Amino acid sequence: MQNPEINIINTEILSDNWYTLNKVTYSIVKKDGTTETQSREAYDRGNGAVILLYNKVSGTVILTRQFRLPTFINGNTTGMLIEACAGLLDNDNPEECIKRETEEETGYKISKVEKIFEAYMSPGSVTEILHFFIAEYSSEMKINDGGGLEDEGENIEVLELPFEEALQMIGNGKIMDAKTIMLLQHLRLKNII
Structure with a gap:
């Protein structure tokens, strides 16, 4: 599978207490060529x-x-x-x-x-x-x-x-x-x- 095309639509901070929890909404072009909007949560605590x-x-x-x-x-x-x-x-x-x-x-x-x-x-x-x-x-x-x-x-x-x-x-x-x-x-x- 080739690298999909990703476009970040919105990033919402859900929590910024100890580290940061973001809700990210993005569009992704799937392998069949259609575009789908998805939302995922990502926890950012640094490297x-x-x-x-x-x-x-x-x-x-x-x-x-x-x-x-x-x-x-x-x-x-x-x-x-x-x-x-x-x-x-x-x-x-x-x-x-x-x-x-x-x-x-x-x-x-x-x-x-x-x-x-x-x-x-x-x-x-x-x-x-x-x-x-x-x-x-x-x-x-x-x-x-x-x-x-x-x-x-x-x-x-x-x-x-x-x-x-x-x-x-x-x-x-x-x-x-x-x-x-x-x-x-x-x-x-x-x-x-």
Whole structure:
């Protein structure tokens, strides 16, 4: 199918509280040549970056655990989610963002990161592109306890787990975060650790 012709007719802000929820009305020329008007809602929270820290010598990875309200609402009885360190770009470039977030959330100060890919995480409803990174860490890079920023309401637990255990946690449902699963699988597929 060729790229369809799209014409934005109207954008209405439904909510501008935490992030922005828009209702967009547009026309689309379908493959049979007819034009159809559609309306969809799109949630704009900005773009983000995520990183998985790994240590080849010890065979470990650094993950975080924190409360995520949407998962609680959708059946996660504790609301706690184990994830790779991530954050919104906040007008930074992706590499600077992820270095900042790594220090804030995990307490590790890293200087060298490797970007591996970009992905839309929920393209049916969210505009966000996520930039994926990996980086090696060592105990010498630990400069504080991490845990996130109190003024942002973050209460993050830092976890250092054996890589094999983290992989098993995907299968047993203890890790259910898509970005984290993608990064762990990347390390396995590329035989990095």
